[in-house]
Amino acid sequence: MENGRRYFLKLAGISVLGLGTKPVLNAFASSEEGKVHEAEIQNNPEALDAKRWAMVIDTRKFESEEDLKPLIDACNKIHNIPKLTNKNHEIKWIWIDEFKHVFTNMDHEFVDDRVKNLPFLVLCNHCEKPACVRACPTKATFKRDDGIVLMDFHRCIGCRFCMAACPYGSRSFNFRDPRSFIEEINPDFPTRMRGVVEKCNFCAERLAVGKMPACVEASNGALAFGDLYDPDSEVRELLKNNYTIRRKSELGAGPSIYYIV
């Protein structure tokens, strides 16, 4: 009897172990066997497409925080960004900061007054080699073929490894339920729940229906958005004719946001 019980427990243990490792092994296996026919997703013919989306911010066209407020408000409104009063719990997709904080490695004592006092826009850089994507243990944050780094709010386990990995401080965590802090809920975009990370999504939901990102649309031409690999795009035109800088380019992450100073 003793042996029978032990044998059963051993067998059960080994079986559980086997079942548990299957998805792990699947990740490493690259066989064709498991492939099932997947339904095809038809693209919206209106959708905007690019090899790699990028943004050029012409800071010469801004003077004060007032000029930037409409851009930020447009984003906050569309994306159901809560307005939390506790600074520790803030959710920020696009916001402003000073030159010395945005370009920590380029600041010096004698920076001219215009740059020193100019508010700079900050948002997710949608890096070519995103450290956050590499760190995420569940692929809840991932990079699309068009270069946009996205979040799956339903898969995120809230480990915040991506926040530690991001060298730009672009990510926010829902330390509490954000819903009661949203001024007016936009039913066309999901609200988030507590315990997940979020950040700027380059308005992927708008590109999918042929619209430019909300901040670009509200910028009166100060922000350009387009395909980095299309030589005729507006962003390429601006990059060709202006000297541009990127945040912490020495880290090699390859940010997609370019600043004309």
Next chain:
Amino acid sequence: MLELVTKGGKKYWGLIIGLLVVMGIAFGFWLWQLSFGLGITGMSRDVSWGFYIAQFTFLVGVAAGGVMVVLPYYFHDYKAFGRITILGEFLAIAAVVMCLLFIIADLGQPLRALNVILYPTPGSVLFWDMIVLNGYLLLNLIVGWNVLEAERNNVKYAPWVKTLAIVSIIWAPLIHTVTAYLYCGLPGRGFWLTAILAPRFLASAFAAGPAFLILLCLIIRKVTKFDPGREQIQSLAKIVSYAIIINLFFFLCEVFVVFYSRIPSHMDHIKYLFVGLHGHTALVPWMWSSIALMVTAIVLLVIPTTRKNEAVLAVACVAVFIGTWIDKGMGMISGGFVPNPMHHVTEYMPTIPELIITLGIYATGFLVLTLLFKIAVSVKEEVSGL
């Protein structure tokens, strides 16, 4: 052997009930955290990991440190440690249990934790950390249990047990190396971005783990009939001495590189911890206490007369344990987040609910440790006919 946990005196049951009460209270606070969110902790957008992850990091070290009593026995045939390898293995089990609980406590969506297995991502260090920690837990359970059972039955353990024991010895440094890799591979955090981080973690682990074991041995000798042995304790003390010296040496290597090169993004974090940054000095007294404790411990451990005095040795071990705990459990994690990547200073201090949940997890670990040590010591007493 499991039945041995039910045979204990008044003090034993008092301890068990006490730990259960702490666990119960903490569980209530955790339910609150579950419903409100991590907003009840002191963590913030800038300091996005806090006390939980810091305790996790420290305890991975304690778990790995247990190997310092197992390795000499299996690799160098150092027979004296044969008496106490089980204590190292069971300490490792309790420590890993706490590590896993701290990870769960830190998750924003703990009910989705299995996504790590459902969507395995070998590119993420956290995926590997899950594998090495659970593997180490399993190895120690199997090896510890089988060796102890063999001892109880007066037979030699099976050869496959020795094979697994050797695997677990090699596995031990891995768990702390992978844990260090969680931090040191991140591009924007100058404090962690150093190749010395994993070696430093290991050195402090091999000091804290055995120091704690010495304290446990002294307690066991006092409250049970089993004596872990004077030679065993002295050998462990020598291991602690070397490890704590190497730990401090590695730290000084880091300080030299950072301050001789004068790269601001690397200097700022150490400045914040030891002298304060832009007037923010919350951790300064803690960090200097940590250094003072470690230096005191080194003095007491290096001088043979003080090391051989078990009362002084106990003091030195407490100093090592608290010193390394402050270093890892307080400075190591929030130090990496202050200043943040945009060079803003947001300080971090754990909140009361956060501390209570932490205490609850420690109580759970101590409950596991008490039960396992109760089994081990009962078997030892039984075998030697005490």
